Amino acid sequence: MDVIGKLTEIIGGVMVMMRRKDAPKTPAFGAAPTIPEARQQGIMTLKMPTARGWHGDEAPTPAPGLRVNAFARDLQHPRWIEVLPNGDVLVAEALQEDRAPRSLMDHAMISTMRRARAVGHSANRISLWRDSNGDGVAETRELFLEGQNQPFGMALVDGRFYVGNTDGIVAFDYEPGASRLSGAGERLVSFQPGGHWTRSLIVSPDRKRIYAGVGSLSNIADEGMQVEKGRAAIWELDLETGQARVFADGLRNPVGLAWEPVTGALWTVVNERDGLGDETPPDYLTSVQEGGFYGWPYSYWGGTVDDRVPQDAALVARAITPDYALGGHTASLGLCWMPEGTLPGFPDGMVIGQHGSWNRSTLSGYKLIFVPFRDGRPSGPSRDILTGFLSPDEKFSYGRPVGVAVGPDGKSLLMADDVGDVIWRVSAA
Known part of the structure; x- marks a missing residue:
């Protein structure tokens, strides 16, 4: 580590200790939720564990009655998972690209992210995994698609395979059972990268x-709203007409998307803004209304104004309050609907991969959780499915949960762990 990096790490450590006593x-x-009053941090709290990975037979800790x-x-x-109708499991392998820092704080941020394996060289590929004998372990690995631009989301519709690259949605022809795709694909929608x-x-x-989550460029529109146009939003692509539009916005970083089958509503998990405190504001799980506005960057949790931002009173007045808070800075990314009967003892509900915090004095997230639903709504406290991704002293992460999907057998969950470089399978003990 260079001198600047060491100095910023020391300053960051002092700031963490000062803020922890008031957390x-x-x-x-x-x-x-009870959301504490905002406290502008000035110099943001910066704390991430060093990426360690799993050694030997080490593994996350499953909830009672489950095995992993x-x-x-x-x-x-590995970041995202798509299970095809024939049981093939596709995994998007991608990473935020490393870059030169632009300021002292940016230097500290990038240095910390490098240590946590959160930036680096992106593989830019999708791999295919097959478990032909059904024992819960894939025996076959294929390079399904390469040469993409930070691929993440995937979807298969009527012989066309869609990829959510950072700069847009691309479609490829797909034959059932194919183990590899080639060609440049057809670009259907363009998004601003970065x-x-x-x-x-x-x-x-x-x-x-097809619906796509597109996050903001910055924390709170730091470079103005013009460069945020079309961002902090969920997009809708009409596959018949090829027309694309913003479906809902004011969502700082909507990542996981899932359908709730009772009401037919679209739900998402959103990573909220930084720099206001350990629990302020919380990340959240929410249903998404067509034309809905959810506050960013002007307000959070409905109409709570962020006075760091030049205001738009009309937009704040129509800001929708999210449905369910997920804790401050948990980086809740993965999301899928899990029907009752998938795992023993779990009713209908949403499974959420919490990637883990960096902007708080005591770390949060770093686990796979479940939120029960009844009559189309969250119906109680969350439950842990997998824990043990973080060392007790918060210095190391063995893994970090991201994307999650119901397994091909309908009786298991698959979860991408981007620090452990593993796809974990959770099933009945």
Whole structure:
């Protein structure tokens, strides 16, 4: 580490210790969270564990009644999972590209992210994994698609395979059972790259539309709203007409997308803004209304104004309050609907991969959780499915949860771990 990096790390450590003594003791979780009053940090709290990975037979800790095993190993920063109808499991392997720092604080941020394996050289590929004998471990690995631009979301509709690259949605022809795709593909939608780079995809229940999550360029529109145009939003692509539009916005970084089957509503998990405190504001799980505005960057959790931002009172007045808080800075990214019966003892609900915080004095997230649903709404406190990704002293992360999907057998979950370079499988004990 260079001198500047060491100095900023020392300053950051002092700031963490100063703020920890005033940190809230109760996480902002649930439908009616207690959100502490904002405290502008000036110099942001910067704390991330060093990426260690898993050694030997080490593995996350499953909840009682469950077991966990490695479905696939030796990936390169696996982020997202798509299970095809024939049982093939596709994994997007991508990473935020490293870059030169632009300021002292930026230098500290990038140095910390390098240590946490959160930036680097992106593999820019999608790999295919097959578990032909059904024992919960993939025996076959294929290079399904390469040469992409930070691929993330994936979708298959009527013989066309769609990829959410950071700069847009690309479509490829697909034959059932194919183990490799080639060619440049057809670009259908263009997005501005940079900033929050992930582009998750989900197909509508009628198979006529694709929805894509596009995060903001910056924390709170630091470079103005013009460069944020079309960002902090969920997009809708009509597959028949090829027309694309913003479906809902004011969502700082919407990543995971899922359909709730009782009401047919689209849900997402959103990473909220930084620099206001350990639990302020919380990341959240919410249903998404067509034409809805969710506050960013002007306000959070409905109409709570962020006075760091030049205001738009009309937009704040129509800001929708999210449905369910997920704790401050948990970096909740992965999301899927899990029907009752998938795992023993779990009713219908949403599974969420919490990648883990960096902007708080005490780390949060770093686990796979479940939120129960009843009659189309969250119906109680969250439950842990997998824990043990973080060392007790918070110095090391063995892994970091990201994308999650119901397994091909319908009786398991698959979860991408981008620090452990593993796809974990959770099933009945």
